Amino acid sequence: MNQPLVSIIVPVYNGERSIERCLRSIQNQSYKNLEVIVVNDGSTDHTEKIIEKYAASDARFLAVTKENSGVSESRNLGIKAAGGEYFQFVDGDDWLVKTATEEFVHMMQTYGCDMAISDYYRVCGRRIFQKGHIEGGPVITRSRFAEHMMSAPANFYYGVLWNKFFKADIIRKFGLTCSPELDWCEDFRFNLEYLQYVGKVGVISRPLYYYVKTKGSLVETQPNFHETIRTKRILFDYYKDLYQNIDLYEEHKMRIRMFYLAFAHDKVKKVKSA
Numbered sequence: 001m002n003q004p005l006v007s008i009i010v011p012v013y014n015g016e017r018s019i020e021r022c023l024r025s026i027q028n029q030s031y032k033n034l035e036v037i038v039v040n041d042g043s044t045d046h047t048e049k050i051i052e053k054y055a056a057s058d059a060r061f062l063a064v065t066k067e068n069s070g071v072s073e074s075r076n077l078g079i080k081a082a083g084g085e086y087f088q089f090v091d092g093d094d095w096l097v098k099t100a101t102e103e104f105v106h107m108m109q110t111y112g113c114d115m116a117i118s119d120y121y122r123v124c125g126r127r128i129f130q131k132g133h134i135e136g137g138p139v140i141t142r143s144r145f146a147e148h149m150m151s152a153p154a155n156f157y158y159g160v161l162w163n164k165f166f167k168a169d170i171i172r173k174f175g176l177t178c179s180p181e182l183d184w185c186e187d188f189r190f191n192l193e194y195l196q197y198v199g200k201v202g203v204i205s206r207p208l209y210y211y212v213k214t215k216g217s218l219v220e221t222q223p224n225f226h227e228t229i230r231t232k233r234i235l236f237d238y239y240k241d242l243y244q245n246i247d248l249y250e251e252h253k254m255r256i257r258m259f260y261l262a263f264a265h266d267k268v269k270k271v272k273s274a
């Protein structure tokens with residue numbers, strides 16, 4: 001199999017308790033042709049020292065430090081610095097299954113996919129849940145993917161970046177970035193834009209990522225009502241555009257408008273802790 005360069009982008013803020021585990025899981029990936037761009041978003045703890053340790057000992061790691069301005073600008077800085085053929089995103093609280101990158105690359109190359117998506121593990125303290133949404137595959141069309149998304153548009157599975165794998169040339173050609181104007185769901189907007197240019201989607205029905213639900217995080221804290229409405233209004237324009245472009249909007253108009261009422265809800269399967 002061809003071994004294209006994969007750029008893994010890791011934004012982190014005050015992650016001294018978790019960033020070592022995250023970076024070690026990337027360093028130990030079975031797929032070796034990586035560049036890892038770790039963006040320190042103005043951390044005030046020992047995060048920078050840990051990142052610098054990896055950058056000093058492994059030439060694949062690049063440490064980038066900036067003033068605190070949020071996860072979107074951190075990811076955008078990583079995208080700008082990346083030179084890989086594929087992009088993968090990992091948050092500093094989380095970690096990867098050892099074969100994650102290898103399985104994504106295999107899916108993209110074997111089936112000619114423009115995007116791949118996998119199940120993931122959700123870690124809540126000592127409890128671990130397996131989460132996914134699309135069964136079957138391994139390859140579906142963009143239209144079929146959009147039909148699945150209609151049934152659960154606020155599901156993390158569709159909204160986040162970190163259980164997906166992207167072609168860098170699509171991101172570069174169309175100038176796709178994460179939106180600093182959104183305090184939450186910024187990655188869902190990125191995904192909706194990216195899907196405009198996708199043909200085939202690879203579906204991996206195995207968890208490749210450990211997402212840690214951190215107490216006090218943005219995900220844990222519900223935004224206020226006005227912020228929720230503002231964000232949904234912004235996102236709905238992108239959401240509607242996607243369905244119009246694949247000729248599904250008029251047929252499913254009422255279902256698509258249910259996006260305004262959708263809140264995060266996942267089908268979960270509990271798995272035993274190690």
